[in-house]
Amino acid sequence: MKEYFKGQANQRSFSIYSIDIAKGREFDHVILYDISKEKFHTAQDKRILYTMLSRGMESIFVTYKKELSDFFQI
Template identity: 35%
Template sequence: MLRDEAHSSRDLFPEEIVQTKYTKVNLVTADDITLNKGVTIASVYMAKGLEFDVVLLYQASAENYSSEFDRKLLYVACTRALHRLSLYHTGELSGFLKFNGKETARFDLSS
């Protein structure tokens, strides 16, 4: 999942990367009416109200998620995962993802 539409443009994901021999990758845009099976790349805005088995959240850093609005976006992104949530960041992890000032190393949503 990506923070905003600018990061999910087709310029960022050229067709030769999106369509591989082994996996069908779907880019979700505002024009899409249905979701196809396979790997889905979507902005947080586009994922609201949807659920996924696995969510990979890209750029979960303090630089990208620091305001109250960002906290709400981060909440939406993190709650889309049904079974597994993986967060990736460079630099400092967003303060909204820390517990008692320490980074949380892993989230396991399986029961």
């Protein structure tokens, strides 16, 4: 991940926000941690995931364990 973001920011820092704090804000890069099928499967989860995905302006990096949420299936 370090190589992916190399040279893309002037500062070498990051912030961690809960979704309720991040709502309404925009970020150059967003990392979504553990967007797994077992954790994101309800209608409420889908709305939360949409909000999370819409925060990133340049890139979104998604991690998951075992299986990615079905909301990413095409």
